[in-house]
Amino acid sequence: xxxxxxxxxxxxxxxxxxxxxxxxxxxxxxxxxxxxxxxxxxxxxxxxxxxxxxxxxxxxxxxxxxxxxxxxxxxxxxxxxxxxxxxxxxxxxxxxxxxxxxxxxxxxxxxxxxxxxxxxxx
Amino acid sequence: xxxxxxxxxxxxxxxxxxxxxxxxxxxxxxxxxxxxxxxxxxxxxxxxxxxxxxxxxxxxxxxxxxxxxxxxxxxxxxxxxxxxxxxxxxxxxxxxxxxxxxxxxxxxx
Numbered sequence: 286x287x288x289x290x291x292x293x294x295x296x297x298x299x300x301x302x303x304x305x306x307x308x309x310x311x312x313x314x315x316x317x318x319x320x321x322x323x324x325x326x327x328x329x330x331x332x333x334x335x336x337x338x339x340x341x342x343x344x345x346x347x348x349x350x351x352x353x354x355x356x357x358x359x360x361x362x363x364x365x366x367x368x369x370x371x372x373x374x375x376x377x378x379x380x381x382x383x384x385x386x387x388x389x390x391x392x393x394x395x396x397x398x399x400x401x402x403x404x405x406x407x
Numbered sequence: 408x409x410x411x412x413x414x415x416x417x418x419x420x421x422x423x424x425x426x427x428x429x430x431x432x433x434x435x436x437x438x439x440x441x442x443x444x445x446x447x448x449x450x451x452x453x454x455x456x457x458x459x460x461x462x463x464x465x466x467x468x469x470x471x472x473x474x475x476x477x478x479x480x481x482x483x484x485x486x487x488x489x490x491x492x493x494x495x496x497x498x499x500x501x502x503x504x505x506x507x508x509x510x511x512x513x514x515x516x
Contacts, residue, residue: 320505322453330445330453330496332505344503380452385464391500393443395464397452 287311287396289381294401301371301405307364307381307398314362315339318384320394321355321366323377323403333379334366337390344390349375371405378402411497411508418514424485427511429497431478442480444473445496447510453496457482489515 293305307319321333334355335344343355354367364381379401382394411431419425429442442460445453455464457473460480470491472483484491492515497508 322505322507329494329510330447330498330507332507335505346504385455385458391502391505393455393458393498393500394445394453395455397454399452 287383289383289396289398291379291381291398291401294379294403296404296406297371298407299372299405302367302369303371303403305366305368305379305381305401305403307366309362309364309381309383312383313387314357315359316387318390318392319355319357319364320382320384321364322380322382322394322397323375324380324400325374325377328377331377335390336364338388342390368403371403373405376403376405411499411506413495413497413508413511415509416512416514418516419484419487420516421487421489423487424483425487425513427482427484427495427497427513429480429482429508431480431499431506441499441501442473442475443498444471444480444482445498445507446491447494447496449493484513487515491515 288310290308297303315338320335336355340357352370357364381398383396384392385395444457446456447453456467456471460475461473470485474481495511
């Protein structure tokens with residue numbers, strides 16, 4: 286059974302940093318691209334970042350480029366999102382999501398975690 | 408990428424059919440079948456219900472169907488049920504990003 290479990294959310298001050306983690310299980314981790322999608326309170330979905338299965342190819346939304354870094358550890362089946370220079374507008378539930386098909390970098394998201402809330406406030 | 412535009416809300420009665428539209432620029436949909444729809448109930452993670460314009464993942468009810476004409480994709484839900492009340496998002500992707508529509512709140516009266 287495919288499972289994605291996020292952790293690491295919390296309250297952080299503007300300008301601060303936070304690292305989110307996503308633990309993946311139930312599938313061949315290195316075969317699938319993984320992404321982060323966020324949802325501000327009461328708002329819609331926003332794609333944040335995608336990493337290829339190998340981790341060698343990464344993409345970012347313009348809103349986070351230069352501040353966020355996606356990475357993955359295939360030995361632990363973990364995906365991370367390092368978030369620096371956080372702003373109030375980064376406040377959201379952050380979801381980890383898996384690509385539908387193997388080997389594609391961009392694809393639909395067929396499995397999602399339960400989300401972890403990040404609140405940026407002083 | 409420009410926006411994918413969805414109506415903010417739609418409503419219907421149990422047993423009826425409704426359609427949610429998703430309109431983008433030609434660049435957004437790129438002439439390809441990269442269109443998907445997600446269903447999200449309050450406090451829950453999104454669920455993929457349609458991909459490649461009209462394909463349903465295993466386990467998704469055949470009451471959900473998708474189509475596309477030009478720059479507008481559509482999600483149709485037939486035989487509305489109370490559990491269909493949720494937010495629905497269209498989405499597309501390119502070789503460098505993924506884009507979501509603003510979402511449509513479906514109310515089953």
